[in-house]
Amino acid sequence: MSDRCGNCDAEITDGGIIKGPNRRYGPGQVAILNFVSGTQYTDICEKCGRNDYESAILGLKGERQQCQDYMTANVVDFPMMTISQVPPDADCRIKSMVTANVTVGTGLFSELSQGFSDMFGATNVASGMALKVNSGEATARSILVTKAVAMGANCIVGVDVDYGTTANNAATVNMQGTAVVIRNLDAILDTDVLERFGTFEAKLARAQEITRWLAGDFAAD
Structure with a gap:
């Protein structure tokens, strides 16, 4: 391989005491830059390609x-x-x-009085047991969705939520369900629900697509 860049003719070097390095980008790096930016580089180095390459990668990761x-x-x-x-x-x-299975805080049952106050607006629902339980439910839901998505599912049915305490009296939220693929969601979901999921699904597909690109997989595009 030439010791000069095929694009800008700069010397390819690991650098030394006085001179800084100028390394050649690998085939995968050249490929992703060409794919994202629409360029047709065959050989680039840090001197001529760094700004474009870093901009392309940062743009993808940001999106x-x-x-x-x-x-x-x-x-x-x-x-x-x-x-x-x-x-x-x-x-x-x-x-x-x-x-x-999510631990959300201490004293689920010791905070029941706080919870009853929350129910009737006597206290701020952004604190106390209500906040802990709601936060735990949200976290558990996120975990279920993450696992379902990883399986290729687009729905979770039979969802059940249980609450309990650990040995040290910390409150827990336990959530479970069955991840499924429903190929005709439009037959069972209301229009507004289907539209919101459509946006969610599009964001998921785009994130997965970018992950493939960053791994150098452009075959499906």
Whole structure:
């Protein structure tokens, strides 16, 4: 391989005491830059390609993070149902059981009086037992959705939520359900619910697509 860059003719070197390094980008790095930026480089080095390459990578990672932030903020848009059986007109395929066990704080039962006060507006619902339980439920739901998505599911049915305490009197939220693929969600979900999930699903698909690109997999595009 030439010791000069095929794009800018700069010397390819690991550097030394006085001269800084100028390394050649590998084939995978060149490929992702060409793919993202629409360029046609065959050989680039740090001198001529660093800005474009780093901009492409940062752009992809930033977009993926935006997708992940959206999904985190809108995890409730992923269909989860307490029904043990889906409607008969649903084309359903079962994936597997998903579970989540979350410790949310101390003293579930010792804070019951706080909880009753929360119910009737006597205290701030942004504190006390209500906050802990709601936070635990949200975390457990996120865990279930993450596991279901990893299986390729688009719905969780038979969802059950239990509450308890640990040996040291910490409150727990235990949530479980069955991850499934329902191929005709439009047959069972209301229009607004389906639309929200459609946006969630699009963000998920984009995040997965970017992850493949960053790994050098462009075959499906």
